[in-house]
Amino acid sequence: MRRRVIFTLFLIWLAAYVWLPPASADVIHLKNGRTIVADHVRENGNHYEYDIGDDSYAIPKSSVDHVDAGGMPAQVSSGASKLADLPTFTPADSLANESSVLAQIVKEGKVDPDVLSSLESKGNAELSATANFIAGKFEFDQGNLTQSRRYFESALRFQPDNSTILIYYAALLVRTGNTSQALPYAQRAVRSAPNSPDAYTMQGYAEFASDHTKDAIVSWKRSLELRPDSAVQQLLAKAQREQTAESDFAEHESSHFVLHYEGRQTSDAIRSQILQVLEADYDDLSRDLGNPPRDSILVTLYTEQAFFDVTHAPTWSGAINDGKLRIPISGLSSVTPELAHVLKHELAHSFINQLSGGRCPFWLNEGIAQFLEPKSLASEGRRLAVLFKSQQSIPLNALEGSFLNFSGPEAYLAYAESLAAVSYINDTYGMGDIQRLLQLLSQGSSTESALRATIHSDYGQLESDLAKYLADKYGQ
Numbered sequence: 001m002r003r004r005v006i007f008t009l010f011l012i013w014l015a016a017y018v019w020l021p022p023a024s025a026d027v028i029h030l031k032n033g034r035t036i037v038a039d040h041v042r043e044n045g046n047h048y049e050y051d052i053g054d055d056s057y058a059i060p061k062s063s064v065d066h067v068d069a070g071g072m073p074a075q076v077s078s079g080a081s082k083l084a085d086l087p088t089f090t091p092a093d094s095l096a097n098e099s100s101v102l103a104q105i106v107k108e109g110k111v112d113p114d115v116l117s118s119l120e121s122k123g124n125a126e127l128s129a130t131a132n133f134i135a136g137k138f139e140f141d142q143g144n145l146t147q148s149r150r151y152f153e154s155a156l157r158f159q160p161d162n163s164t165i166l167i168y169y170a171a172l173l174v175r176t177g178n179t180s181q182a183l184p185y186a187q188r189a190v191r192s193a194p195n196s197p198d199a200y201t202m203q204g205y206a207e208f209a210s211d212h213t214k215d216a217i218v219s220w221k222r223s224l225e226l227r228p229d230s231a232v233q234q235l236l237a238k239a240q241r242e243q244t245a246e247s248d249f250a251e252h253e254s255s256h257f258v259l260h261y262e263g264r265q266t267s268d269a270i271r272s273q274i275l276q277v278l279e280a281d282y283d284d285l286s287r288d289l290g291n292p293p294r295d296s297i298l299v300t301l302y303t304e305q306a307f308f309d310v311t312h313a314p315t316w317s318g319a320i321n322d323g324k325l326r327i328p329i330s331g332l333s334s335v336t337p338e339l340a341h342v343l344k345h346e347l348a349h350s351f352i353n354q355l356s357g358g359r360c361p362f363w364l365n366e367g368i369a370q371f372l373e374p375k376s377l378a379s380e381g382r383r384l385a386v387l388f389k390s391q392q393s394i395p396l397n398a399l400e401g402s403f404l405n406f407s408g409p410e411a412y413l414a415y416a417e418s419l420a421a422v423s424y425i426n427d428t429y430g431m432g433d434i435q436r437l438l439q440l441l442s443q444g445s446s447t448e449s450a451l452r453a454t455i456h457s458d459y460g461q462l463e464s465d466l467a468k469y470l471a472d473k474y475g476q
Contacts, residue, residue, distance in 0.1 A: 026050065027068040028059065036398050041067050047460070058460045062391045101127070102134050111135045111151075129159035137168060143444020145176055145357050163193035167202045177294045177354045179209045190219075197226035204235065209323055211258065211298050213243050238310075245306045253296070256282050260300040266329065273335040274301070274327075274343065281344040288372060288431060289351045289438075297350055298324040305330075316408040318342060321349040341373040348372045355435070357442030363399035364447070366415055367422030368434060377423050380416040381474035388467035393417055397459045400447060421462065424469045429455050 026041040028048060036059070038050035047058040048067065104115050119131040136151030152169040159165060166189035173182035186203040193199045204219030220236040223229070249260045254275045261271055278299065286292045302310065307328035311320050320326045325346045332339060348369040352360050360368075377384075387393045394410075394417060403414050425434060433454045440450035448458050457465060 029065045029068065030063055030395070030398065041069070058458070059395055060391055063395060101130050105131055105134050106138050111138055125158045129155045129162060129165065132158065133165050133168070140168070140172060143357065143359060143442065145172060145442060148172060149176070161188065161192045163189040163196055163199050166192065167198055170202050170206055174206060174209055175358050179206065179295050182206045183210050195226060197223040197229070200226065201232055208235070208239055213239050217243065241310045245302070245310045246300065249300070254279055256297060258296050258298050260298070265303055266301055267333060270329070270332060270334055274299070277335055277340055277343055278347060281347050285348055285351045285372065289355055289435060291351070291355045293350050293354045297347070300324060300326050302326060302328045303330045304328040314404060314411070316411055319346050321346045325350070341375065345369045345373045352438060355438040355442065359441040360438060361400035361447045362403055363396050363414070363418040363421060364437065366403070367418035370415065370419040371422045371426060375419060377419055381420070381470060384416055384420050385470035385474045388463070388470055393463070395459070396421060396463060420470060421466055424466050425455060428469070
């Protein structure tokens with residue numbers, strides 16, 4: 001089995017719906033071949049400073065090959081600092097005077113609870129539902145999922161069958177790891193708006209995440225009948241690949257896992273060992289990170305060929321967590337040390353996603369997962385020390401988004417840097433600050449803001465400190 005492992009947030013489908021207004025942007029071309037797309041780039045001494053949304057970053061000029069001004073529209077990646085993960089719905093149900101209510105409720109970048117209470121006191125159920133929905137969506141966009149949930153629930157008390165509110169609430173439940181709770185709300189949205197493609201899309205996602213693949217296929221087909229959509233088509237294709245590959249699979253449950261497998265390809269012994277290892281890992285990760293996933297975790301065992309057929313993962317990958325743990329185990333008759341590391345790594349992503357509300361940047365996500373396997377930095381420490389000293393490393397803020405499009409060598413370096421960064425943070429500040437980083441991300445903080453609030457460093461300072469850490473530890 002390949003040693004490299006990857007993680008993708010399955011909620012990336014939601015981001016695919018978001019259309020940003022065209023805007024000129026600057027493109028920073030790094031010497032290592034990567035690019036950073038920013039809203040605006042400016043020079044400041046030995047650094048380039050650049051803005052993405054509301055956040056500002058800096059990068060040494062020595063890492064930059066050149067900058068193109070106004071090269072392309074800025075895009076929000078899956079690792080973006082702001083939550084851009086709800087579809088641009090075409091609501092089937094109306095919401096009273098939404099634009100004017102928004103201006104009243106959201107002032108100076110926050111919800112005004114006094115105005116919200118005043119609107120509710122008018123006794124107009126539609127107006128009250130609209131006000132609470134707007135407050136909930138605003139908090140969701142800011143990443144404050146706990147407060148967002150309260151507002152959405154209040155909106156539903158005033159209009160329990162409004163499909164727009166139901167769709168958004170179901171999306172929030174999935175985001176916060178409450179997949180089993182999300183499904184009935186998505187189903188209610190479909191009943192309330194039987195001609196809404198968005199309702200069927202959300203229902204299909206909740207069904208797929210709840211391990212009802214056949215039902216998800218039906219829902220997504222209906223959504224596409226109502227409105228063609230390339231993102232939904234991709235979801236449907238993946239579900240159909242999974243259904244084809246797993247048509248003869250059986251399942252076995254343990255306390256926290258549902259295991260899917262093909263009986264002819266795996267023995268009872270290895271299946272039992274895998275579940276025992278996962279349950280032990282679950283206990284370890286609950287102790288190390290806390291806040292375990294709320295629903296049973298789905299695990300599927302594949303032959304290597306079936307794994308790539310279903311996931312379309314890059315050839316350098318060795319397992320994947322896209323909301324389900326997908327593990328190729330061809331030729332294995334027992335849990336090897338390598339497989340044990342892979343299982344814990346992939347399971348760690350489920351915990352990290354739960355704790356961060358799905359907002360963890362990839363470098364931090366992969367770094368934590370590797371650290372908790374555990375994986376040692378020793379074999380790559382000297383090489384990384386050289387790269388950081390010569391400023392030839394990939395900037396960490398260029399690793400916020402997915403690694404899936406990286407070549408094998410790029411991915412190898414990205415993983416090594418991610419592990420180095422987390423090792424430094426843990427050795428210097430402790431696991432408690434890593435937990436606080438994830439919690440701040442779940443509350444809507446950008447990565448850099450969360451770093452400043454915990455380890456008192458922006459990206460530039462973190463990379464400088466990391467370079468010194470590597471040099472001191474590995475002699476460069």
